[in-house]
Amino acid sequence: MADIPSAPGTPVETPPSPVSRVLLALAHRWPTWCGLLFMVFNALDMEDGRSSALIVFLAALIYLATAVVGRPGVVWPLFGISLVAVTLLRLLDVDPWPALVASAVSITVLGLVGGLLHKPWLTAAQFPAMLVFGAAALVALSMSPELGGYLVAAALIGHATLDVVVWRKGEVVTRSLAEFCAVLDFTLGVAILLLA
Template structure:
């Protein structure tokens, strides 16, 4: 008798993306407590999250979501520094939305539009999350933080969908991102409520 018929038991070690996400949530909450800049810091992150999926989709390798996270986090950080030093007259949220559109154009240039359904879903994500990012950059700070929280929660659902279908990004990424998004989204809404 073979073990192929037995279901695989989930080990605690298999949940490393969730454990890593908890550390990331703690870091995000610390930023919220120490700095009073939630809308400035977390609004552009909505475009970053959508951009990670577009970058991995354009490359065509789901595991590159981790690389995309690093690259786009650096891009967002550079936009923040340039904005803080008044070198660049572009809000980081607007800048990240431009980057998001450029990533979408890259998927088109790589002929990923031939995968109609997946491409349409990624396009809808680019439009929706890009619009939320721009709204965060243009409305009053309190409303911007609320929208950022809603954006994070919506992206958590996006992650859960991608975890279920196991496309575009790998499952460890979608698990990690879903937990982070839900935790940070709730924290942002709590900040507004208090």
Template sequence: MTGTTHSHPATSTDRWPSALGLVAAGGAIAVMALGDREAALFGPSIATMAGIYLVAYALGRPWAAWLAFPALSAVVAVLHVLRARDVAALDPAVGMTVLLVPLWLWAVARRRFTEPRTVTLQTVGMLAFGAVTLLASAVQSRLAVLVAAVGFLAHGVWDAYHFRVNAVVNRPWSEFCGVVDLVVGAALVVVAVA
């Protein structure tokens, strides 16, 4: 008897993360259409996306990205509300970037540095996406939207890499996030140049 495996042809249900990503991206585009605060709303999302990867990495559980997403989204939402109500003057982009440091330290404390290539990549991602987030909050409105677009598109490439190597986060997450990032990034480019 041979150890033959049977693979089934891919169906549309196998692409549920892409479909969910398109729905989420559609919601983001609706927010863009209804307001004019793209830089303020989408800039902090870049650091948030990096934070989601750091949570999954720190826990060593790729599926944890799905839990980190609503948790970190809630944190950035609270920062937006606090700033809008003049309770705290902290820019949500700065707050989310600063949050990356304890998330990275948490990964180190959990001794997740045993794979030098992975810890180096996650550290570079934290620094790069944090820098793009801060840059988006520091420049003028139209340029800030373009910087946010570059951040989203770059994170889409990050997702594609993680999908290919099947590391840090699970493939459904990197597929979902990649679709969101590429569609939202392209929409932000259109907003910035329109």
């Protein structure tokens, strides 16, 4: 059967070129590239593995806060606010840890009062995740650089596992943030182990 000619003036769709397909695939994975960029930025600035304890704590805190709010879309604004707040505190030469611990306690209390533990299992799991990852980050700071670095690396890789579960389920936070966090956490954890 012969092809039917298109009407005059009708645009003919051409399939995307191989280069266009590759560029589209790369653009679609923007959270992965951002996660790798953040990992490189943090790895270059790392004194020892313990300096990444802040990332572990923030990751757990942002997930917990998003679970308490109950709207996955707020995770990117929370991430941005956290990044700006920690950067400002560091520029002012103020230790961010007291503010982070106070925020974690406040958000935990709000979550427990608001019935966080009665929500779906993955959302409710952000409470014990905050306890485990938050405690690991804080304990690592009091350890030797080598042991503290190993603990931070294990916590980062552990949180990357949680990121993958959250990404697969499409719950708690947006998939783009879960992808970004999984890449950042896993690669930074591995970098700490390799550099130790």
